[in-house]
Amino acid sequence: MGLALFTRYAAGTRYAALRGLAEPATLDVGPLDMGVEDHATNAPESVRRTDEALDALEDILAIELLIAWGLLADLSRDTLGEGARLILSEVDQVFARLPKDAQSSDLHAAVRLALREQLLPAIRAAIPNPT
Numbered sequence: 001m002g003l004a005l006f007t008r009y010a011a012g013t014r015y016a017a018l019r020g021l022a023e024p025a026t027l028d029v030g031p032l033d034m035g036v037e038d039h040a041t042n043a044p045e046s047v048r049r050t051d052e053a054l055d056a057l058e059d060i061l062a063i064e065l066l067i068a069w070g071l072l073a074d075l076s077r078d079t080l081g082e083g084a085r086l087i088l089s090e091v092d093q094v095f096a097r098l099p100k101d102a103q104s105s106d107l108h109a110a111v112r113l114a115l116r117e118q119l120l121p122a123i124r125a126a127i128p129n130p131t
Contacts, residue, residue: 007104011063018056021049062112065091065119086126090119 069091077085094114098106 007063007066007108010108011060011067014056014059014063018053018060021053021056058112058115059108062108062115065111065115066107069095083123083126086122087119090114090122094118 065087069088072080072084072088077088080088091111091114094110095102095107098110102110
């Protein structure tokens with residue numbers, strides 16, 4: 001639990017980075033042709049910043065999961081809702097594959113990878129189709 005709670009500082013740093021990346025990338029494009037104003041989409045920069053923002057968001061979500069898992073570890077899973085039980089069970093499986101002396105960076109990397117490959121697919125499968 002201590003390692004999971006310690007990661008909140010990293011989450012704060014990544015949150016600040018995410019806020020900075022949320023600014024429009026198309027502002028402040030300087031003159032492009034010998035001092036004559038021109039129009040530039042700055043699309044490549046927008047794509048790069050979006051990719052960085054998604055990366056920061058994945059870090060934050062992984063840390064939130066680590067903290068939630070640590071805080072709820074001692075509670076009876078029967079007291080939780082179906083969604084929380086599903087997610088915590090998936091995180092339990094992720095941690096079961098790690099060595100007992102895993103560093104916080106190992107926990108974070110494993111949960112982050114599991115978000116895409118294990119947790120989100122499990123959530124999607126558990127949500128009933130509205131049709």
